[in-house]
Amino acid sequence: MSEAGSRPAAPPEVSVVVPVYRCGDCLRPLYRRLKAALAAFPSSEIVFVDDRSPDRSWPLLRELARDDPSVKAFRLSRNFGQHAAITAGLAHSTGRFTVVMDCDLQEPPEVIPELYAKAVQGFEIVHTRRMRRRQTLVRRVAGRAYFRLRNVLLDTQTGTDHGTLSMLSRKVVDAFGSLRDQDREYLGVLDWLGYSTATVEFDHAPRHEGKSSYTWRKLARVAVDGLFFQTTILLRWIVLLGFLIALAGAGLAAYYLFAYFVTDPLPGYTSLAVLLLVLAGFIIISMGVIGLYVGKVFEQVKGRPLYLIDARAVHDDPDPDELASMSMTGEKAGGDD
Secondary structure, eight states: OOOGGGSOOOOOSEEEEEEESSOTTTHHHHHHHHHHHHTTSSSEEEEEEEOOOSSSHHHHHHHHHHHOTTEEEEEESSOOOHHHHHHHHHHTOOOSEEEEOOSSSSSOGGGHHHHHHHHTTTOSEEEEEESSOOSOHHHHHHHHHHHHHHHHHHTOOOOTTBOSOEEEEHHHHHHHHHOOOSSOOHHHHHHHHOOOEEEEEEOOOOOSSSOOSOOHHHHHHHHHHHHHTTSSHHHHHHHHHHHHHHHHHHHHHHHHHHHHHHSOOOOOHHHHHHHHHHHHHHHHHHHHHHHHHHHHHHHHHTTOOSOEEEEEEOTTOSOTTOOOOEETTSOBOSOOO
16 A cells, blocks of 8 residues: 555646736736735646747746646647647646636636636536627627527637637546547537537627737638538538539520420520639639648648647756657657657
8 A cells, every 4th residue: 555645636626728928028917916826726737838929928837836836837848739738727727626718817816716616517618608799890790690600600609709718627638638620629529529518608808918819810711610521511512512513504404405395496606605704713713622632631641740748847847958759649759769
């Protein structure tokens, strides 16, 4: 029988996972507010994942981890994106319940006790809904349109004002980590997983410093991936459109036959040119969509890790920069053959 001193430490009650990108000026206020919110729990940990932020985020995270044993920080080898960073954080969280939130302080850490109160009632996933969004009108309208369209296409029930801030049970965290999808969206994965859900409302705060790193180009890419590459709906639309074009062609042929035998024949050069343009455009679009899907399959079957960890910083690490790169499976990468 092992001695008490050799027993592994009990996992914390609550873990908080924070993907970090261009949030250097927010980290200290975020840390202070998180510590205040987590004081309500007997034990907790904070897992920061630096998505290779170009600002001074990593030195600040190393300092926080050095001074506080409840803080763990990981730095990815390059910018893999928010959802890969969230996956990395979840893989290294150990709490009974895990909170995921953004680093820009638009989602208040003070809501965490409310999320916990819902979670202990038996809900596996606790979402948050933003009562007021501190964004431009165009951004708000586009966001609501995207979520409504995604719910229709993917048969999900995600609220149009759901935020990243959420709490997951250990069961959900483990299920999330079992997926190997290269293209993933955090809220979309939670919808696919299912499990019982609840929602807590909060006021969306102004960004503490700077501006969002999501440009319209990045948002459009995330939207296309989220809408179409989580399902084969776009391929089914192409098949349906092909049938409609064939039906329209058959109707047009019948009309020209009728016109030829009953009325004066119509000149066919214009209609032929239009028909060729329509068919050529449909073929090009169809091939492009199929090519996108093939490209996504190619990326998936290569089996590359979703992320690579370049460095870590924890309280008892003698040298936080000496860490072999790790993938999402926890295996070392880049070693000698």
